[in-house]
Amino acid sequence: AGVTQTPRYLIKTRGQQVTLRCSSQSGHNTVSWYQQALGQGPQFIFQYYREEENGRGNFPPRFSGLQFPNYSSELNVNALELDDSALYLCASSPGQGNTGELFFGEGSRLTVL
């Protein structure tokens, strides 16, 4: 099975909190999260490898994450701001035998009002 993300669409208001979920592709132990604003390329948020954060982009601490023993992952965003409206993409990759490519889910479209 490929990478699956839930929910696909959601609407929140400023100040609220949101949790996005991702199931990695079978056999992949590394999950990365990206934020893609409308008309822009994806921006790296952070990566998890074997349940530990393994690199972080230029995002504030209110963006946090988790990875579970089955390698699925969550992205949490607190105190939502209007600029957090974006497509949030999860991508998985194998830790070993890594060919370099990422396998993306369909994304979660977050709208903050």
Add this chain to the structure above:
Amino acid sequence: SQQGEEDPQALSIQEGENATMNCSYKTSINNLQWYRQNSGRGLVHLILIRSNEREKHSGRLRVTLDTSKKSSSLLITASRAADTASYFCATDRPPGGNNRLAFGKGNQVVVIP
């Protein structure tokens, strides 16, 4: 920081024509990848070229890499309506293998049947 940066082109071509798009980056890389994204969906990996390679082919795709100019190009030959999408380049910095990619802003390609 964002590595890959495409020329912000919106290409509109007839079916059967070739489509060429470019990407430049700022620092040294381990590899450069191209991804396709259909409107609002997840990204699909197309091709990866390593820093010691100059040209690579995959089906109708041809990618070149010029590390001296820090640039890459993607050529799609004999385009089809199904090639209509946004195309992103992404770079993976040395030492590589961590899959924390930096994406460009994308090129929007419309293939007219």
